[in-house]
Amino acid sequence: MPVRPELERCYDEHAPALFGFLLNFTRNESDTRDVLQEVFRRLAAAPGMLQAARDERALLLRMAHNAAVDAVRRREARQRRADAAAGEMAGVFSPVPEPDERAFRDALDAALGELPPEQRAVVHLKLWEGLTFEAIAAALDIPLNTAASRYRYGLDKLRHRLRPLYDEIR
């Protein structure tokens, strides 16, 4: 099977979701692009991997998550060595002109950034990908109970962080 058409199909179908997940997880646009590139490089090197997968999205999310974990660790190590500030924190959400909505999105963006990466990953896959806990557990290679508990803790932190603004603009 020719590699290029299959790779292009896979990119068009899944890359937008991967981009959103990676951007929320890494909080860094440069790392997001590097990881996305790495995922597709691995797919190009092993085209049979997609054919053998029962759920392409779950496979790609798992690959993306694993690569993103490595990328975040490398960046944190570089930042520790350079004693630099957080730097290029990327906005996760689309810009919006309406001020109340913009304020809420900015606050949500910041609150998500304060979550531990593993809680943030589960929250993202639950709220923005609409995955079940079973699918999340499979994608992230974690137990089902762990997926559920990370979501609960993450959502509780977001609710606590955003309650005043949410009640105000509701």
Add this chain to the structure above:
Amino acid sequence: MNLDDFEHRLGRQPLRELPSAWRAGVLKAALDATDAEDAVGRGTRRDRVGSWWREWLWPSPVAWAGLMAAWVMVAALNFAATERGPRPVIPPAALGSYWSTQQQFMAELLRAPAIDPADVPRGSVRPRSKSPGSSSLKTHAYETVA
């Protein structure tokens, strides 16, 4: 605050879109990397063969080294045994007289009746005697033939 409402509110926030300019770069980088790996793979068939040997031999280098040492020892002992001198060669024609000589010698020692060489079937190989004087008999035979 209703948790479900809050979750719905969060989930409705639209994520940033994937930059369209990334598509060409990501796909090109992925395919270029695969082409480069294929080129390297074709040029390292010898490395693959070498790596196969290494995978087969390397997991237990101590065992392989011990086996090699044992073979070296066996070869050394074998070589040392042959160093004592050339192996005496008994001409086939002399074998018959050799065996008859041995029989007569043994008969004298054991005070047994002598055996007529004509009674001994041609080509028969008598079992090696375990009598105390057998080794000296061999020496005697070598000396006789040589």
